[in-house]
Amino acid sequence: MRRRMRAVAIAVAATLLLAGCSSDPLADQYKEGSNKGYIAGDGSVTEIPEGERGESISFSGEIETGEEISSADFAGDVLVVNFWYAACAPCRAEAPDLQELSAEFDGKGAQFIGVNVYDQADTALSFNESYGITYPSILDVQDGAVKLAFTGTVPPKAVPTTIVLDKEGRVSARILGQLKDASILRTLISDAIAE
Template sequence: MTVGLVALALVLTGCSSDPLADQYREGSSKGFIAGDGSVTEIAASARGEAIDFTGIGENGETLASADYAGEVLVVNFWYASCAPCRAEAADLQKLNAQFEDNGASFLGVNVRDQAANAMAFNDTYGITYPSVLDVNDGGMQLAFSGSIPPNAVPTTLVLDKQGRVAARILGQVTSPSILETLIRDTVAEVS
């Protein structure tokens, strides 16, 4: 009986579809796992613990979760040679400018580049918000791995005023209005 249940479980597992695993198996050698743009919202009552992080920015400054206490934080995982990251950069910067001094801040997490490449990207795309350089230790990715992980690059997370993940866009932000709504809704939440 137990062997039959194990065999059935293996068969059923083989039938399920995992888009990220499928992308890997296709062998396209993209060099990255692309998200599908799916949006996940988490009800306030179902959010996990606050994310605690510290990292070094591209200008050598220390950036920490405590710096953003009491405000909504939009965290974007990216790297300079990522085509979807380049495609969404202008939209993210526009939203950053829109929400600056209006209840939300933006923070990038560069997962592959050193400071010079990150700063060149910022200059090219007019990015004014800081980024943590996560290439050497992966500390930022690790900090977020327990709640709703950034499984693809780019991934954009919206953290609530308590520092908990409220929403995730897995892949390129193709509709800035959706991200804008996620930010507005999170800013409007009563603490």
């Protein structure tokens, strides 16, 4: 009986020890209890080879100025979709790089659109003014329809998340978390344009 109890105790201790060795960065952020209001990605990049891409992603919604736009409005161009909201510190940090890349590729085969997952129009417009953002953002706070459109392919698990759609509207790449090096996104866009 004692041997069995000792064996069970050793097995439980080993299990707990091994469980403590594994780490899930997103779960760790949640458990830390910092109340920062978001789960930040790690900046990891996922690229999908052209032959392995799924169906095109279709979405639509109202932008901060009240107009309706859809993915069809960008047909034939590479589309960079950035999920964000104004109080998100990494979103604010990457905003100048996104605007710079948007201006750099304007009229050269790529367009940008934001998807605001939290704010109302006034907050989004104020953010645009503060950071000089000239591309539109769909306000996805009411029903999450745009976020849902991506869920089956590469869900935007963290905010910010930046997704590059190829000329056919299929996901070619995703950056999960803050864009830390604009040259990475520049390369992903250029590669998608060149296809």
